[in-house]
Amino acid sequence: MPSMRRFFDDQEFHLDRSCQLGASPSQHIARVLRMSKGEEVVLFNGRGGEWRARLVAVDKKTVEVLPLAHDPVERTPPLAVTLGLPMIKGERMDYAIQKATELGVARIQILDTARCEVRLKGERQEKKREHWRQVAISACEQCGLNRPPEILTAMPLTNWLAGPLPGLKLIAHPGSEPFPTERLSTQSELTLLTGPEGGFDDDELDKAFEAGFSAFALGSRVLRAETAPVALLAALWAWLS
Incomplete structure (x- = not known):
């Protein structure tokens, strides 16, 4: 039997109360x-777990559902990862956000860096942030996560580095010493910073290391801006499994 379709809706659901x-x-x-009246779906609202529900009315503009049962299942990784992600041109930014969501990040901080090739301001920035939020929600609907990551408003990298950052701090940059993976097992939170398309400049690297970031890389290859967060997150989960 095929799995039921999953949908995100930011509202409270109540057993046997249609909405x-x-x-x-x-x-x-x-x-x-x-879809038609009588079909069943899975709903989640980002507050934990998911609901099995039946479609009780469907027309071109509105859909009414009846929640039938709540499953408290959690598929979010135990390590809460904040991803610092510089803006990337075009659909590659969507790709990075989609895959980071599938890999279970808790939040994504959009960043402006010295060598970013994209600059967004004002209303355009907010429209993009809402678009990226929908990208993350769609990824959750597909992969089974019930808590979409926060997509935080873009800010300059140097400002972000000057603020409080949670847990162990890693920057995607080749280091002279291998990363001690045993440190991961003692963490409940982690901040991962990956580079822009043009790479970090020297001042940004200095500020990151002053803020307590440790270099984190996979071999000697330079990964693309949209590939690095995906590869590094996958490595983190492999080490923790």
């Missing part, structure tokens, strides 16, 4: 997937 879904999941159910 109307928001515009985005309603449109996807009714107009994209053309």
Whole structure:
């Protein structure tokens, strides 16, 4: 039997109490997937667990569901990772956010760096942040996570480095010493900083190391800006498994 479709909706659900879904999941159910009354779906709201629900009314603009059962299942990794991600051009930014979400990051801090090739301000920046939030939500719907990562408003890298950052701090940059992976087992939080398309400049590297970051790399190859977070996160989970 095929698995049920999963949808995110930021509202409280209650057992055996019907409710109307928001515009985005309603449109996807009714107009994209053309689902029908009586079919069952899985709903999650980012507050933990997921709901099995039945479609009780479907039209072109609205969908009403009846929650049938709540499953408290958690698929979020035990290590809460904050990813510092400089802006990347075009769809490669979507790729980095999508895959980082699938790999279980808790939050993504969008960063401006000296060598970023993308600059966003004001309303355009907020529209992009909402777009990236939807990318992360769609990734959660696909991969089974029930808590979408926070997508934080872009800020200069130097400002971010000057603030409080959680847990062990790692920067994607070749180091002279191998990273001591045994340090991971004692952490509950971690901050991972990956580079922009043009790489970090010397001042940014100095400030990162002053802020307590340790160099973290996989071999001697230089990974693309959208590849590095995916590869490094996968390595972290492999070491912790």
